[in-house]
Amino acid sequence: MRHMFKQFLTATAAAALLATSAMADEPKRGGTLVTVITSTPRVLNPAVQSGIATGFPGAQLFASPLRYDDSWTPQPYLAKSWEVSEDGLKVTLHLVENATFHDGQPITSEDVAFSVDVIKEYHPFKSMFAPVTSVDTPDAHTAVINLSKPHPALMLAMSGQLMSIIPKHIYGDGQDPKNHPRNNVDVVGSGPFKLVEFKNGEHIILERYDGFFMEGRPYLDKIVMRIMPDSSARAIALENGELMLAAFEAEPTLIQRLSKVKGLNITNKGYGGIGPIDWLAMNTTRGPLQDKRVRQAIAYAIDKNFILKAILRGTAVEAKTGIHPDSPLYDADVNNYPLDLDKAAALLDEAGFPMKDGKRFDLTLELAPFPGYKPQTEYIKQALSKVGINATIHSSADFPSWAKMMGTLDFDMSLDSVYNWGDPVIGVNRTYMSDNIGKGVWSNTQGYANARVDELLQMAGTENDPEKRKALYKEFQEIVADEVPIYFLNAVPMHTIYSDKVGNPPMGIWGTSSPIDMTYLKD
Template identity: 30%
Template sequence: MIRKRLFHSLLGLLLAATMLAGCSMGVEPPKENESPPPKAGAEGGTLVVARMSDATNLDPHFISTINAASVVHQKVYEGLVKRDANMVIAPQLALSWRQVNDLVWEFKLRQGVFFHDGTPFDAAAVKKTLDRVMDPKTASPRAAMFDKIKEVKIIDPYTVQFLLEKPFAPLLSILASHEGSIISPKAIDEYGRELSAHPVGTGPFLFRSWEPGRQIVLDKNPHYWGDQPKLDRVVFRVVADDTKRIALVENGEAHVAESIPVQDIERLSASNRLRVYRSEALGTEFIGFNVAAGPLRDLRVRQAISSAIETGAIIKGVYNNVGTQANSPLGPKVFGYSPSVKSYPYDLNKARELLAKAGYPNGFSIRMLTYDRNDRVTVAQVIRSQLKGIGIDARLEVVSYADFVTQIEKTRTHEIFVSGWGNATGDADYNQYNLFHTQGGGAGNSFQYSNPELDRLLDAGRVETDPAKRLAIYAKAQELELRDALLVPIRNLENLAVISTDIQGFSI
């Protein structure tokens, strides 16, 4: 929805991923002074991933898109902690951690780990990385994620403490995200703002090359501290055209194609050369209301619009049943999601009644904004058609993504908007605080909503350390957001890709 939000699916290449013997490699011949790509086998070989678009930045402190994060996160870079396959926080570069008190977190670090440039991983590397992202001179767009940390304190070479300004329950979820990547201190000094072109972490893959707009290549790290990757090389190839991207997998020139059109699922599922991969993602899509704009100031109007939109028809007709019915701004895999929250049921008679009570028995005209992504435009067109049923003329305006961001963040001229939110940390705070808090939301609060009761809940969710109590807090918050009809949840996002039958052990 806005720059700091992460959209689409996050590609996870498991260390266990293998290629069956005999699969073809779609990598071009090596350039002069480069070694040839490894041959395929039961293990090893080169995995070619065809993607819709290129990364924009590979510096964890400046990454703002999934395309970038998915190249380096958990591959080139690692964090103190990570999320496992069940979304549970697990050790990574930190062996253990504890809360000394509400304001002090202590991490015991793994020994014998080295960055790709040979620099030892230790407490000094952790401090240097965190100091960099928090330094105003760095001007990192991710700095706000760490603004509760007052100081990173070295206790001994393999023990570090985070001293907080105030209690902050989502800390581990942020450290597990790409923002929490630990960077080689030598690389920080050597490359500075050019670090994007020279990623140096501790992960299972080494950065090899980046040809912008074309491909990024990673090689196996032979000195990795953990389980060795079963792949020798990974190539992320940029192929913007959907048909060409899928054809590369069908022809054996690539092994994975991300972001496939939903209308192609049946055809692709029938192929004996590939399989369609689907898994639940973290984000949601929704129709949002600027509650400070015209008729939308009236709760009854927002309730009427909510009651006039048949989201099930959108999921079936636009998305070919990819994704599930959303009931909340949070997806089911995000900590804090409440399955008991209910959005307004589809009821045209109720919608007309609410509009009449609000003083609009004959409806009105309103502007509906989205950006030039095909599925979002189609959703907006369906919504426009549905709202005609209650007399509302939703004039559709499709703009570039940059203009969309400008309108909902800066000029605030939007009314109804069709958008979404991808959760980068797996914790409710990431969505809730950015989207709905009066002060903390800032530019992210495109709903222009301010409610002291909700602010108190979201503040409480940040400091409460008891998981059960946090769940209860966020359940109340979601109930309030839906009660006040700030948005119409459409669907919970789903990761979608096609994978060659030669590949095993792949997941997103």
């Protein structure tokens, strides 16, 4: 049964949002937060660019219609209230009346409609707004989003960095929004902070927008985002107090090192929306990997506990499916493939690959061009040798070479790291839908095709009833766990590291890819 609901920006709703943020002290206004980004953003405009490098500054510069708390509940933001029609084909947003862009121009429903059009055309996540046919603007503060079919992912897609409201009077000048000159210089945003300076490779400086529509916020005067790709340099800067906050840190040695530093706090909360997962991708279209028994044998041959405890040093949690463990849709009951070399050998024998002279067959194992993947890759090679699979490690010259190889299915196996981006429609379906095979990196690079999986994902993508939707995704996860086009290893061990001086650090589902207007500095 489809449902209609409303959310209102009332004192109760605002209080609930503050409560979920776990504020230990009374927030204080003022001060400069010095934080870090690990790479230089290509652009600061999230309407045309995905990724966490753009997400941190972009979510501060631009506001979205909704925001989410840490329990996956939508909260008002630019939209003070909203309704979903009974048939799920209309979502009506009621905007706050006092919101302005950083140049003082009012934010209106025309800007919402314009932003949706830009995101649909230029953002890489095409599934986010694919069912949106039009946006009506009956008045300046009402936007009616019309859909060709129910789209349960729309709520999440209107939060975080995914639906930035950009000014029509700036970006509607006929220039290409993706390469617009105002994407990085003289940015006119809609969020709690405005741009002071973006110096490529060095820093991004933001300061409070005094005209922000949420009274009393943001609390900080200024945010300095230093650009520091080197993890050792970041660790030193955190240790000596030069940096107050770092997010998306995933190196086990760095996390363990900083966990011993007095005055620093470390948490893995706040990454459920991003939903990063490490896995072993298998090309199901060629060689022995066409047989699911071979893929199951590979799963049984790998000691996931060794990866979690010895290689990742207890900093990561297990992932059993392609849906992130923090998601309400995650199914923890699927087959986990515990280490069982005898079962692996029996499956390989059954599949017609007996042991001959100490070997069954050869495969290539790509070394993905991401930091920290070498130990896992070398371990998997060793683990597979115990059941007679000779895996040769191959290193690509650079990321584009690896991406092309993956996108054209010119590989046997490779570790990979893929993000959920909140809802399976946005970041999960792309990996398993048969009509998305070989569409580039982070598409269906396994060549995996299952008609029932296609059907389940299509149904779940239009089902607004939460329980029915969960049941559809449960069956999907069970099938994929059985057929193993991917062997899921762990959630990427992303952590936020922050000083005792930082109050209310970002802990919602989007981490720093959401506004940090409630973060403050203590005395």
